[in-house]
Amino acid sequence: PxxxxxxxxxxxxxxxxxxxxxxxxxxxxxxxxxxxxxxxxxxxQTAPEPLPQTGSMVGIDMGITNFLADSGGEFVPNPRHGAKAAARLEAAQQALARCKRGSRRRRKAVEVVARLHRKVRRQRLDHAHKTALGLVREHDFIAHEDLRIRNMSKAPAPKPDPATPGSFLPNGAAAKAGLNRSIADAGWGVFLTILTAKAACAGREVMAVDPRNTSRRCPQCGHTAKENRPTQEKFHCVSCGHHAHADTVGALNVLRAGLVRREAQPA
Ligand SMILES: [Zn+2]
Incomplete structure (x- = not known):
């Protein structure tokens, strides 16, 4: 309006x-x-009232295919507009890379890239608010992966183009994967910030955990092996035969790690 x-x-x-x-x-x-x-x-604002206890605890695993999977076996898909915007942003950045420095066309291309970035940012914010609100309403305790630890073990981010803030130097497939990755990373960062703020208002507990090994450990028998995860999506324990969606297993392990960490904290 x-x-x-x-x-x-x-x-x-x-x-x-x-x-x-x-x-x-x-x-x-x-x-x-x-x-x-x-x-x-x-x-x-006047101090918000804490939400009533629900007796429910949850772990979440953040991903590319699904925005997140929770330990209860539910999935929050990545918003479709996110992928669409990312594709348009990629095309706009390629167009920008082809423009001559200092040209009028380049100035226009820079504007297009900036506009798409703004759009992605607004949509991401909206999606993050809705998803965080759902989790905070339903659960007393929410465990998530610590993104700072996670990012250290991931592929390098795309190199920003120093001549044009907000765009990246073209380096083929790596740039594409890196761009998708960096858009996703930014999305999770925004989401976790919003989640933490909403949880604090509602009197909910949020815990960041070390994400290493959360995809390899069997939630049934505890057996931990790389072989437990034959594909990106499948978890199949080589010891007890338990199988499930790999992201659900990840979320269960995140919840477990969160509870272990909570136990270890001084009261
Ligand atoms: Zn097992």
């Missing part, structure tokens, strides 16, 4: 309101991003 904001020394300006203002407005600031201007409001 279009609304009006009065800015000191500027007067009334028309703005697109992205989300309703909840609470009493405390500060107003103005920020420029490319050719767009943003009005940022901070508001004071």
């Amino acid at each position: 279009v609304t009006r904001v009065r800015l000191q020394g500027v007067g009334h300006v028309k703005v697109h309101q992205h989300r309703p203002v909840v609470g009493k407005v405390k500060t107003v600031s103005v920020k420029r991003e490319g050719r767009r201007w943003y009005v940022i409001l901070t508001a004071e």
Whole structure:
């Protein structure tokens, strides 16, 4: 919806309101991003009431195919618009890479890339809010992978193009995989930030755990081996024969690691 904001020394300006203002407005600031201007409001809210206990605990495993899998066997798919936007962003970045430095076409291409980045960011935020809200409503305790540890063991990120902020130097398949990866990583980071904030408001407990080995350990018998995971999606224990979706197994192990860590913490 279009609304009006009065800015000191500027007067009334028309703005697109992205989300309703909840609470009493405390500060107003103005920020420029490319050719767009943003009005940022901070508001004071009365302390939210903690949600009633549900007696439920959950572990989550974040992935590319599914945004997340939980220890109860449920999946939150990656939003379709996410993949679509990523493909368009990739095409826009390739077009940008073909433009001559300093040309008019290049300036336009930079604008297109920036616009797509903004769109991805808004959609990601919306999806993250919905997913986090669902988890916080249903569970008292939420364990997730520690992304800082996880990222250390992953493929290198694509190299940013120093001439054009927000775009990447082309390096073939690695750049594509890296770009998908970096978009996903950013999505999880945003999601975990929102999850942690919502959980704090609701009086829920969130625990980050070391993700290493969470995909190899059998939740039935404890046998841990690389061979337990024949494919990306399948888990099949070579010791007891237990089989399940690999991401569900990952989420169960994340929950287990979270509970172990909670036990170890001083009360
Ligand atoms: Zn087993």
